[in-house]
Amino acid sequence: MEKTTSVGLCHIYILLTIFMAMFPCSQGNWMWLGVTSFGVPEKLGCSNLPLNARQKDMCKKKPYLLSSIREGARLGIQECRNQFKHERWNCSISPTMYSSSPSFSLSFLSSSLASAHSVFGYELSSGTKETSFISAVTAAGLVHSLTRSCSAGNMTECSCDTSLQNGGSASEGWHWGGCSDNLQYGMWFSRKFLDAPYKNMTGKESDIFSAMHLHNNEAGRLAVAKLMTVDCRCHGVSGSCAVKTCWKSMSSFEKIGSYLKDKYENGIQISDRMKRKVRRKEKNHRKIPIRKEDLVYTNRSPNYCVEDQKLGISGTHGRECNRTSEGPDGCNLLCCGRGYNTHVVRNVERCECKFVWCCYVRCRRCESMTDVHTCK
DSSP states (O other), rough: HHHHHHHHHHHHHHHHHHHHSSOOOOOTTTGGGSSSSSSSHHHHHHGGGHHHHHHHHHHHOOOGHHHHHHHHHHHHHHHHHHHTTSSOOOOOGGGGOOSSSSSSSSHHHHHHHHTTTTTTHHHHHHHHHHHHHHHHHHHHHHHHHHHHHHHOOOOOOOOOOOOTTTTEEEETTEEOOOOOOOOOHHHHHHHHHHHHGGGOOOSSHHHHHHHHHHHHHHHHHHHHHHEEEEEEEESSSSOSSSSSEEEEEEOOHHHHHHHHHHHHTEEEEOOOSSBOOBBEEEEEETTSSOOTSSSSSSSOOOOOOSSSTTBBBSTTTOOOOTOOOOOOBBBBHTTTTTTTEEEEEEEEEEEEEEETTTTTEEEEEEEEEEEEEEOO
């Protein structure tokens, strides 16, 4: 078994070497870590992962952060899919990117690495609103994951935020204590790791493309900081809450995702010509400043209605829709006016369960019929 494993890893190493010689690492390849099967990146080592030169160097210096980086990518991708699950663009990822088996076959590696060159396909390089959300939510995911590891004591370089200790308001009956989430390290590492691929680029298109990504990366990180909350615990006789101990905590990543989705909905289109900093495309609105928390994009989005394999757009054919909804999940909008098919699904489940002495649970078998609507 051990011999087979070592031979398999040897083959994987050879395939990775050949692949990366053929395809230079793109800026979004680190996201591959969030969708690959468990255990593989650690076995392969930093040098053989689809990262750029600076990211590999950081990985080699801090290999113990690899699990947090993977978790950050996973958080961002999962939340993207959660926020857009009812939209025409549903943050879809190539099915070859997933493997339920912990073993890593050569065929899976080949297909997933080919997809890793563009985990999100068209959206990552298109400069659209979708690009802005992907950049922001994955940057936020990395900060969130690293900060969690710091607070949990999993790293020697960071821990809880001790700067607040011994502060508070005696007159109001509370003081800082506990373990406040320390964003400082996560923000620093996220900037170093994610912003590296977009720096030192030349040419007009690359300049505005890199500026757009750098702006949206920072907007994602700032979202984590903006949504920090204060939690408190009461102390006192009989729950009188005479004194409170308080600490700062990050919001749930779902709340951060919702905040960024709102920023996506109100995204700002910027000029494709670089002049010291990003500026609005509409000349009449250029006096209105672009805030650091805003998401920016350069190109309008396609309608995502029709499949385009070349661009990696899956279309909405076969997607389940809500016949009565007027929102984006409604059949009228989601199906792009093509209409929908209806079929009946039979559901069988246990119901009316009762405990019988002694000692088992008796249930009835209930059936129900549900109409399911899918886009034509």
